[in-house]
Amino acid sequence: MTTATAGIGSNLVLVDSSGWLEYITLDKNARAFARYIEGERPVLVPTIVLYEVYKKLCQSWGKVEADRFESHALRRKVVPLDDILAIAAARNSIAHNLAMADAIIYATALSFSAELVSSDQHFQGLPGVTLL
Numbered sequence: 001m002t003t004a005t006a007g008i009g010s011n012l013v014l015v016d017s018s019g020w021l022e023y024i025t026l027d028k029n030a031r032a033f034a035r036y037i038e039g040e041r042p043v044l045v046p047t048i049v050l051y052e053v054y055k056k057l058c059q060s061w062g063k064v065e066a067d068r069f070e071s072h073a074l075r076r077k078v079v080p081l082d083d084i085l086a087i088a089a090a091r092n093s094i095a096h097n098l099a100m101a102d103a104i105i106y107a108t109a110l111s112f113s114a115e116l117v118s119s120d121q122h123f124q125g126l127p128g129v130t131l132l
Contacts, residue, residue: 012077012114014044016105017052019117019132024053024069025061029119032132036117043076046108048101050078079108098122 013036015023023033037043050073057066079085085107092110093103102122109116109128116129123129 010113011041012044012112013039013041014046014105014109014112014114014116015049016116016118016120016123017049017056017101018119020049020053020069020073021056022119024057024065024072029132033117037072044079044108044112044114045073045076046079046105047081048104049073052101079112085111096126 015033015036019029019033019036021027022029023037050070053069053073054066057069081089081104085104088107088111089100089103092098092107093100096103096106098106099122102120106116106123106126106129108114114128116123116126117132118129119132121131124131
């Protein structure tokens with residue numbers, strides 16, 4: 001399986017796990033993330049985000065909230081982890097000292113030339129990232 005790459009200036013957006021959690025639980029930055037999740041731009045959802053958010057919501061908020069997230073997320077472009085993304089993520093992890101999930105998320109955004117939107121400070125200063 002190969003990963004499609006959007007052209008330079010892509011209008012795609014990738015909201016990371018922190019953003020989806022804030023949006024679904026109506027946390028402090030929910031409105032800011034809603035602008036991206038509910039906006040006109042196509043939203044990418046890496047499978048690692050599906051895993052992290054669904055698990056966290058099930059454990060902390062219950063299955064109803066987890067299912068609500070699943071409903072929102074599966075209406076977007078879900079991006080599976082493949083061999084190309086895995087290698088790119090490993091390289092990003094080393095280059096930027098990112099944890100595995102963060103490296104996969106960042107590699108996915110880069111491979112599609114998507115804007116990565118997050119409240120996770122681990123992404124601070126990285127090109128293509130918008131921190132809320």
